[in-house]
Amino acid sequence: MNVQELKKQYDGKTVVDGVSFAIPKGKVTSLIGPNGAGKSTVMGMISRLIAHDSGVVDFEGRDIGKWKSRELSRRLAILTQSNSIQMKLTVRELVAFGRFPYSGNRVTLEDQKIIDRAISYMELEGFQDRFIDELSGGQRQRAMIAMVIAQDTEYVLLDEPTNNLDIYHATNMMKIVRRLCDELGKTVILVLHEINYAAFYSDYICAFKDGKIARFGTVEGVMTKENLSQIYQVDFEILTIAGKPLSIYY
Amino acid sequence: MVLLLVASVISLFIGVIELPLQELLSGNLHLWEIFLVSRLPRLLAILCTGVGMSVAGLIMQQLCSNKFVSPTTGATISSAQLGILLALLFMPSSTLWTRALFAFAAAILGTWIFVWFIQRIQFKDAVMVPLVGIMCGNVIGGITSYLAYKYEMTQALSSWLVGHFSLVLKGRYEIVGLTVPLVALAFVFANHFNIVGLGKDFSRNLGVPYNLVLFSGLTISAMITASIVVVVGSISYIGLIVPNVVAMYKGDRIRGTLADTALFGAIFVLVCDMIGRVVIFPYELPIELIVGILGSLIFIALLFCRLKYGRRAIRLGGTGTGCCSAMPGLKGGAEQ
DSSP states (O other): OEEEEEEEEETTEEEEEEEEEEOOTTSEEEEEOSTTSSHHHHHHHHTTSSOOSEEEEEETTEEGGGSOHHHHTTTEEEEOTTOOOOSOOBHHHHHHHTTHHHHTTOOOHHHHHHHHHHHHHTTOGGGTTSBGGGSOHHHHHHHHHHHHHHHTOSEEEEESTTTTOOHHHHHHHHHHHHHHHHTTOOEEEEEOSOHHHHHHHOSEEEEEETTEEEEEEEHHHHOOHHHHHHHHSSOEEEEEETTEEEEEEO | OHHHHHHHHHHHHHSSSSOOOTTGGGTOHHHHHHIIIIIHHHHHHHHHHHHHHHHHHHHHHHHTTOTTOOSTTTTHHHHHHHHHHHHHHHOTTOOHHHHHHHHHHHHHHHHHHHHHHHHHSOOSSTTHHHHHHHHHHHHHHHHHHHHHHHTTOHHHHHHHHSOOSTTOOTTTSGGGGGHHHHHHHHHHTHHHHHHHHTOHHHHHHTTOOHHHHHHHHHHHHHHHHHHHHHHTOOOOSHHHHHHHHHHHHHOSOHHHHHHHHHHHHHHHHHHHHHHHHHTTTTSOOOHHHHHHHHHHHHHHHHHHHHHHHOTTOOEETTTTEESGGGSOSSOOOOOO
């Protein structure tokens, strides 16, 4: 996925200002940055949820706007923070919607198998007949991921997947993200607030500031004291734990 | 459930003013005529109304992801009535079909505007949406009454304001049959409606065109409502209560609940109709009255159980189904 000179304005205010980057395939890339830096907007634009004003989002050799919606939904999946489900659907019914881009209304036997696999991959077998709105936040998030797995796309985009989760569930979520990439070979793009999660679990980090890319590179390249202090305007120290650069801010 | 339906059908054949006993039916042409001209149409109209109104309500609730939206609380019925009045005003000699056309157009437009409005203004509280809908409905109803008074049409209009089946006769009710193909259409697109109900981003992700499905769904449900209003008049609450009660037991997957909703709606209207005809026997009360009384009681009960017990009010053993968790927006202790 290639992005060039992406721009977006809301009410005359420029939110994303000339962003260009290329997402490495088969890797985990995290978009980080302070509030209002434009990372979620960029996420929306590269997943066709938000229209861009100018620039190019090139997905697999074709402009993202030129893809047929259904075709694209077999290649790219996006989960946003607003996916809070108020409806009484069972976990299995939700996961089954992941097959919609393929089979539409007829869920085939093959689909059933894929759904089964997605559910067991997320260890949701015991919950599959429970209603989504009765689950805890962590279980619900896992059910959503199971749906994305059933959707079977090469690209998985997650907008703040650790939002509203406690440390246990958030860390598990990040481990799942890692597995999506390592075991299932997906290209994962995340928006994250927790820099240390980004540092520990991703391969590349794209740091935003004021609608522009401040730094983009490997975790080691971006996670330096100077870079982070400049982006977040607070003091940072970098520690190396388990071979990964983790930060402390104060 | 099916047995209950069959039983209701049989009881319907018997319990009316003139008594065409089954034995007499064997050869009596006069009774046959009553049966074909009045009884059968009435039964069909009742079934279509019950099925149609509850399915229309189900679709609207799903699409707006709000359990309090329905043709009554979403300005659809009042718009349809306004449409009929306009038809009566501008084309006094209009046939039932022209009036139906006006009612369709008005109902669709009214529903679209209402939904567009509630989408523009994102309400924090789910209860606000039906309140706004009732307000909208009353404003439109007010315009209707004003026009009716001004042009001395109140008498003519009253037949569409209060729903009743007593005027359902052969040749006057066939439009209501439109609900059948429309409900079938709703069944075909059930999954689409479900996905759209889960939100704009969610449906985009699955490659479902959000606005197209939203507004075609609303159109279907407005057309169902309008075709019923034209023949029977306004019948409130069915579209609100039936889907909610069914969702308590069956969840929100439309494919799974549509048939139950339709069935339950038909039975509900059938029972209300029988009550209406039995209470003051030789005469009959309009169905709107019975449904209104029963319906508002159930609605209040729903609200109370929602407020008092929060999300997981009624537990129905086994799978652990939470009652009013079907209603979104209100904050409850959802998580453990």
